[in-house]
Amino acid sequence: MATIKITQRAKVLANGEYPIFLRITKDRKTKFISLKLSCDLSQWNETKSEFRKNHTNYKQMNSALTDIRNRAEKIITDYLAKGEDLALDEFEGLFLNFKGAKKVSVKEFWDEHIGDLNKSGRTGNAKFYKFSKNSFFKFLKDKNVYFKDITPTLLSKYEVYLRANNNIDSGVSAKMRAIRALYNDAINKGCASKEHYPFTEYKISKLKESSNKRALSIEDVYKVINLNTTEHPELIDSRNYFVFSYYARGMNFNDMMRLRWENIVDDKIIYVRSKTKARFIIKTLEPVQQILDYYKNQKRATKYVFPIILKEDSTPMELEYRKERTIKKYNKDLKAIATICKIDGKITSYVARHSFATNLKQSGVSTDIISEAMGHQNLTITQVYLKELENDVIDSAMETLLQKVTK
Template structure:
């Protein structure tokens, strides 16, 4: 006798509004499958597989649950009567036919993906998914389309639309990779079959372009450092942030944003990079100490080193939005500095990181040492930072910057 048990339960994970999805739990051969029934409720309004009287429309929705339970039992009996064993996936296909699961719209699935990322505290990823969603539905404002309709032809038209909006290959590639990840997630959740996967024929690799290697020359760096902040006091932060990043192995702006005074320990800065989770211990060079002394002398209501996050206990999304706002100002100020000082290279926050790698290479520091100092996963990533031109420990290599 084929044995399987079913029970109506709440999902373990709360939704963004604090409610829980109502699911059919199927157990067979010590394996479990949770099938969403399209209903939700607060945990306090659910007991023993049924809605309590405090749940809105509890009588009607309890009848729905009873019907679904009866349907699940009927599916099991049909397999038993035929003497056929079945997998949990086959059970779901019989219980909830494919046309029902495929009725999930791209828009609703995308919205749920963003909410899940926000709940998980992955604010940067959530924002990236939301930005691409907004872009895609400006191109196609039909929020009722399903994944089967997202074919190669539609992706080609979306690419044409993005080019008409002056998107670069890099920007288009980023958006397409986000859509591909969303489609893969839909396949994994059996919302759509893999046979409808459009990225077998639409190749994102065609959008690959050579990475832009932008670093300041030695003369340009000297011009940058010579900016008179007494004449341009509104640019002092931008000058300090850029040089701080340069002299701390190209520290990323997000990590500078979240850097605390407790991370400054004697003659070292100790922090964990947000992007990779890698721990850094960086020797404080004299220019960095000067910058730290300047910000330590300023009044502040937080324990952050830089006046970028203006209050404690901000949520991940609040930090993400604050990062976006302050980074835009930082980059605008850098362009103003370049104009004042006659620097031809287009400067952004990331140029500090590229410049760090390039100057060490010009001082004959080995590429593997530069790669280790920047926390790269492999040498190819480091090569993307270096200009095409032609040792102890990392601290000694870093000291070479003072020779410039």
């Protein structure tokens, strides 16, 4: 059972006084919670845990201590009455955010998190968290749970459930990372305990997260560049998006759609990547300049380079809708382009970025430079992009070696 005591600690403050803390002890573990109070050593009665009469306003101060003690005891007794375990971190969160010791369920916290993302305009993230929440509670059959109920065993069972429903490693990993991020946020807000943290035992890193990223060879990229748009005018925009992304250091679609004419300065593209907030200054190569000229001549009402965002005052939800709708058409068009150009395999909106990285690598450019060019926060991310390429190169080399041996 947890016990509490209000105590004065022996560490002197800058004002020469000594701080007053609430101490909670459980299972021989102790946590001190600052009460933002202090006094001289002579003004504190440690035995009675109260201020002495020589302290100014000692009656009011001791009355406040009684309220604090009652608050702490109520949290403990509420848990005892329910037969539930109370961790020290959980107590601290409830004590500092005291509302009758009401617990927040995972679903309540998750919904609030989604609402905050929508309010801040991060609608894409909000949609992902909603999708992850629906998956998790479908597994739980809508059972109401609290964060301490999310155990390593529960996560392992959820993983089995996901795999039984055709989720691969990357899909399982994404959903687990959503739960982990939510759990960390709950700990920071005092709604969950570090002592119950399940991800110390359940390792997301065990999931291989094979990216299966598709990259086009330089030869196939040239096929896309040289697509006869006179014969296929309906594919002009999608062809341009692909070529622009490729020659603009693999600029992703989210940044492309938000690119404004003010970002084009002389022969440079200057913009801040939305994902990492890194600032890019990219030289405008000839294929890119041709695309810019093409859209400049359209003289549209908006100040956006590409005809994706159709009005200046679009809401975050409208932007997300336009993004999804355009990417859907873009991917459909890329499939048609691959067929016309006789390119094997599936091409999606990510392929231009992957192709930029892998073709630089094949050209002998170091991973460090590729990482900087793509704006990756560390080399590990770049290495993930390039890993499958290296496997392909090794396989090709082995085939060549085999041919030499068998001749």
